[in-house]
Amino acid sequence: MEDNTARFEKLLVKNGLKRTAPRLQVLEILSGRDSATSQPYLEQVMGKDADRVTLYRVLQAFEEKGIIHKVLDQQGTANYAICSDGCSAHEHHDEHVHFNCDNCHKIYCLDTVKIPALKVPAGFKVDRLNLIATGLCASCSDKVN
């Protein structure tokens, strides 16, 4: 497997973003997790390595460039995950289902589960769909049973 840092540096350059410590750190954290990561968690992990404001700006830049996508959980907290498919500055392709676990509160990107097309009342023009399923994740439903 290719060196992470080198890969991230390429990613930044490709998107016209400068190679800075806070940005590399955010990419490092996000890529090392199996579920979406909340802003509060990121803030806590980064600690004083970067200012709060910087974190917000890094996340915003990444989202605009199509590097990450934002998912709001049921409490309205922002969570971020690296985009898997070919998202770009001009268009996100993250129309997969998100699963929010009631127990561990993780948000999983269910990349394999596509959102079914929808029939809406006349006049409404659907641009994007956002489906959040809530319940117990595989790991938590295991433990309960």
Add this chain to the structure above:
Amino acid sequence: MEDNTARFEKLLVKNGLKRTAPRLQVLEILSGRDSATSQPYLEQVMGKDADRVTLYRVLQAFEEKGIIHKVLDQQGTANYAICSDGCSAHEHHDEHVHFNCDNCHKIYCLDTVKIPALKVPAGFKVDRLNLIATGLCASCSDKVN
């Protein structure tokens, strides 16, 4: 059509809630709108008729009793709408699609559009589904064309 205030008073009593001015006012506002109403808007309209905290508590009580349901829009803002079907303190039945207009930012409860059942990976146990469609509402797509 029956007098609104009388109807609301019954609703409160039925749910073991006292008939108070802020509660009646919230019901009055919500029932007079064709789309979900944001907390900030409610706060603004109520002005100094009720304290911010009271508004939050009224909304919370209504939600718990199944009188209203909460929808978060794409910005994470809380929006509230009166429950149409038989929601109760023990269970909400609001699994309809919500439509968030990019132009007027209104959130419509599409009561007629049910969320299709979902096939999730093994182990995941779905409890609730929340589908938000974003785009242009009928009224706004009219104006654009």
Add this chain to the structure above:
DNA sequence: ATTATATTTGCAACATAATTGCATTAAAAT
């Protein structure tokens, strides 16, 4: 009608998430 009770409200204080302006710093281009 008066009193007792349980609930609801308002206020103050606090917590957290997010944004803005601006001076400083640092990355990349020349």
Add this chain to the structure above:
DNA sequence: ATTTTAATGCAATTATGTTGCAAATATAAT
């Protein structure tokens, strides 16, 4: 090495939501 441009840090501010507690009020009991 110097210039240019982008990004960061800091301070201040706004918005959203919560908690504890005393005062007020709706309703039930007398």
